[in-house]
Amino acid sequence: MKKACLLIVTWVGATAYGLSETGPGTAVLENARLKIVFEKQTSPVLRELVQKPAGTNVVSADGSPLFALRFATTNENPLVVDSRQATRGTAETCPDGDGQRVRLTFEGFPSAEGVRVALDGRLAADAPYVRWTIAVDNPGRLPLRTVCFPYVRAMPTLGDPSDDVLIGPAFPGVLIENPAKNWPVKRSVSWGFPGIQSVQFCAYQDRATGVYLASMDTEGYGRSLTVEKQKGAMLLYQEYRLPEEAAARWSGPYETALGGAAGAWQDTADIYKQWAVRQSWCAKTLAQRPDIPDYWKAGPCIHTCEMRTYGTNRHCSGSYYPVLANHLRSLRERIGGPVVPMLPGWENHRRWTAGEYFPIFDQERAKPVLAQLNSEGFRPFVYLSGLYYTYRNEGRDGGDVLGWEQYADSLVIASETGMPKTNVLNEMTLPGVGGVWRRHSYVFCPAAPGTKAFFRSVIDRLHTLGIDIVQMDQTVSGGGDVCYSTEHGHPPGPGLYQSQAFRALLADMRQYGKSLSPNFMLAHEELHEELIPYLDAFHSREHRERWWYRAVPGARGIPLFTYLYHEYAITYGGEGPHAGPSKSPTINRELAVNLVTGKTPAVSVWNNQKAMAKAHPDQIRMLRNHQGLLATEAKQYLMLGRMLHPLAFAAETVSLKIGKSPTPFIEQAVMTSSWQSPDGNVGHCFVNITDKPQRVSLSLDARGAAAWPKADIDLIRADPTTRDPLTRGAKLPHAYALELAPLEAAFIVLRPARK
Ligand SMILES: [Zn+2]
Numbered sequence: 001m002k003k004a005c006l007l008i009v010t011w012v013g014a015t016a017y018g019l020s021e022t023g024p025g026t027a028v029l030e031n032a033r034l035k036i037v038f039e040k041q042t043s044p045v046l047r048e049l050v051q052k053p054a055g056t057n058v059v060s061a062d063g064s065p066l067f068a069l070r071f072a073t074t075n076e077n078p079l080v081v082d083s084r085q086a087t088r089g090t091a092e093t094c095p096d097g098d099g100q101r102v103r104l105t106f107e108g109f110p111s112a113e114g115v116r117v118a119l120d121g122r123l124a125a126d127a128p129y130v131r132w133t134i135a136v137d138n139p140g141r142l143p144l145r146t147v148c149f150p151y152v153r154a155m156p157t158l159g160d161p162s163d164d165v166l167i168g169p170a171f172p173g174v175l176i177e178n179p180a181k182n183w184p185v186k187r188s189v190s191w192g193f194p195g196i197q198s199v200q201f202c203a204y205q206d207r208a209t210g211v212y213l214a215s216m217d218t219e220g221y222g223r224s225l226t227v228e229k230q231k232g233a234m235l236l237y238q239e240y241r242l243p244e245e246a247a248a249r250w251s252g253p254y255e256t257a258l259g260g261a262a263g264a265w266q267d268t269a270d271i272y273k274q275w276a277v278r279q280s281w282c283a284k285t286l287a288q289r290p291d292i293p294d295y296w297k298a299g300p301c302i303h304t305c306e307m308r309t310y311g312t313n314r315h316c317s318g319s320y321y322p323v324l325a326n327h328l329r330s331l332r333e334r335i336g337g338p339v340v341p342m343l344p345g346w347e348n349h350r351r352w353t354a355g356e357y358f359p360i361f362d363q364e365r366a367k368p369v370l371a372q373l374n375s376e377g378f379r380p381f382v383y384l385s386g387l388y389y390t391y392r393n394e395g396r397d398g399g400d401v402l403g404w405e406q407y408a409d410s411l412v413i414a415s416e417t418g419m420p421k422t423n424v425l426n427e428m429t430l431p432g433v434g435g436v437w438r439r440h441s442y443v444f445c446p447a448a449p450g451t452k453a454f455f456r457s458v459i460d461r462l463h464t465l466g467i468d469i470v471q472m473d474q475t476v477s478g479g480g481d482v483c484y485s486t487e488h489g490h491p492p493g494p495g496l497y498q499s500q501a502f503r504a505l506l507a508d509m510r511q512y513g514k515s516l517s518p519n520f521m522l523a524h525e526e527l528h529e530e531l532i533p534y535l536d537a538f539h540s541r542e543h544r545e546r547w548w549y550r551a552v553p554g555a556r557g558i559p560l561f562t563y564l565y566h567e568y569a570i571t572y573g574g575e576g577p578h579a580g581p582s583k584s585p586t587i588n589r590e591l592a593v594n595l596v597t598g599k600t601p602a603v604s605v606w607n608n609q610k611a612m613a614k615a616h617p618d619q620i621r622m623l624r625n626h627q628g629l630l631a632t633e634a635k636q637y638l639m640l641g642r643m644l645h646p647l648a649f650a651a652e653t654v655s656l657k658i659g660k661s662p663t664p665f666i667e668q669a670v671m672t673s674s675w676q677s678p679d680g681n682v683g684h685c686f687v688n689i690t691d692k693p694q695r696v697s698l699s700l701d702a703r704g705a706a707a708w709p710k711a712d713i714d715l716i717r718a719d720p721t722t723r724d725p726l727t728r729g730a731k732l733p734h735a736y737a738l739e740l741a742p743l744e745a746a747f748i749v750l751r752p753a754r755k
Pocket of ligand 1: 411412413445446447448483484485488490
């Protein structure tokens with residue numbers, strides 16, 4: 001039988017009083033993993049958030065507001081109203097099944113008349129976080145633009161700051177180390193969707209305690225997660241973006257999570273994954289997806305090699321088609337595995353010129369070459385310049401581009417002008433590097449009537465030429481632009497259509513392409529969990545550090561998306577590390593990252609086509625490692641498996657120069673990862689990225705993924721490929737000293753011992 005509310009605290013102005021089991025004026029949610037305390041002031045304040053069992057309170061010493069509302073004003077500066085400005089409020093907790101509920105209300109905001117906010121949270125018995133909803137009554141229809149909730153002002157450091165980290169959902173994933181030291185006050189980073197946010201959680205934690213914050217949006221609303229270093233605090237919040245038309249009552253369209261975090265970043269990813277794998281984008285694992293071609297599941301090497309050649313002034317000087325087949329045969333031979341050529345500069349006009357793609361560059365010579373490549377198993381791959389339609393190229397190989405007029409009714413409309421929105425891509429307008437290079441484009445609205453027809457026509461014509469692998473490039477945000485058209489069937493302004501119509505467009509392109517050829521494949525530039533079912537592959541830059549979304553001080557890459565979704569989505573190593581003639585420990589590491597994080601191999605030359613023939617032997621060795629392992633049972637793990645927590649072992653470290661920072665980038669000499677295959681076996685991957693032998697003492701186990709009493713263990717070496725039984729019927733953990741030759745890769749497989 002349900003008990004009546006255990007605790008009711010009502011506060012009215014300064015005369016309030018309260019009752020609770022921990023002290024006057026507090027309301028508490030608590031289970032075996034988490035304790036959250038709300039304190040009476042004039043309205044409820046977040047006082048404690050404690051990760052159990054060992055954690056300490058992470059909330060700032062003076063408490064934390066619970067939300068912030070941003071209203072538009074007549075000037076540039078929004079009016080920000082936080083929960084502490086409420087002059088009245090209530091808090092109520094009560095048992096709910098095996099968990100607890102809390103209801104917090106806030107009203108009497110002097111600067112936001114009539115506004116009333118209600119927060120409802122539920123903490124299940126074993127849950128690591130409280131699931132929240134929020135509603136805002138706004139009877140005066142004040143121009144409420146964003147709602148920041150949950151909102152936590154946390155301690156500036158979590159004990160000793162040296163092991164404090166921020167975990168961020170920046171495409172493949174980012175870890176920001178010691179923000180107390182590495183960030184100045186007021187430094188912040190936001191991960192938004194549509195935008196660079198690939199998954200919906202972030203965390204601030206150390207080994208013992210921390211904060212977990214997540215959106216739980218299954219539809220694709222505009223939203224973001226933000227962390228900001230303030231004076232004396234670390235602020236974290238989740239942000240809802242509201243429709244431009246203010247409503248008298250707004251309810252958050254999805255739940256959010258606020259909880260504790262501790263341990264390694266994988267421990268916190270495990271919290272998120274428990275929710276994520278129950279969502280629609282994880283309905284099928286790769287092993288259950290026959291819609292993704294087998295040749296792609298085999299892990300071909302993506303080789304980015306341009307079809308135009310360039311003169312000294314960077315004008316197009318000729319065609320690479322005549323020698324392309326020989327180039328690819330040589331590469332396939334040297335790396336010992338299949339190659340998929342990605343062909344930049346394939347378009348009719350200058351590279352990245354969108355829309356008027358046909359006839360393709362050097363089409364008459366290209367046709368027989370493309371046919372020949374297909375007959376030899378090289379499947380040509382091109383990028384579409386996303387939703388753009390170029391109308392003019394400025395500078396090198398410039399000029400007007402025709403054709404956009406026929407799609408005028410399908411273009412994104414700008415709010416300011418009521419005319420088609422324009423976009424400028426400025427790739428290389430820098431002094432001394434060849435002068436002006438600007439691309440001027442319009443943008444397709446994915447919801448507009450003619451957009452699908454345009455993309456179908458492109459896929460049709462590519463198919464006729466023998467090109468059945470296509471990437472939606474330059475749509476990194478994972479959605480369409482905000483469009484103010486009143487004739488596209490969507491409400492004008494920002495909205496859910498941006499992501500929903502984009503996904504529908506991808507679905508249509510993919511279904512249409514596969515109706516033409518079972519080998520058709522659709523890829524997407526950069527990672528978004530919502531897009532998993534709509535694609536065959538993601539383009540990722542896992543190997544890149546200190547750049548773009550990993551450029552914030554203290555940041556280094558973590559394979560967060562891979563840890564969450566490797567068994568659901570194939571991700572290739574992007575345009576890939578650049579091949580070059582010089583010995584480069586940094587490029588060796590980049591190639592090793594693609595191997596050890598289960599990416600499809602990748603290497604690029606762009607328009608320096610000769611660089612492949614001259615590539616340093618280390619680079620060929622690393623690509624051979626990758627292809628060598630994919631030719632063995634290791635493929636089941638590295639292409640289709642679930643990533644597990646990695647083995648810990650003592651290893652040398654190496655210092656690399658990456659980016660402009662004078663601080664060396666520190667990497668383990670032996671990189672590692674652990675996996676579970678679709679049939680339940682466990683594997684461990686190792687790559688020696690140094691040019692000397694390495695020996696590591698391992699304690700081999702199943703990483704908690706299996707509970708076999710005894711295991712048979714095999715060692716697979718990559719190049720030349722060998723397989724040796726290490727032991728039979730071993731009790732786990734099994735001690736083993738692995739010796740690796742310079743730049744060698746190996747894979748250790750564990751399976752239950754045969755009786
Ligand atoms: Zn539109």
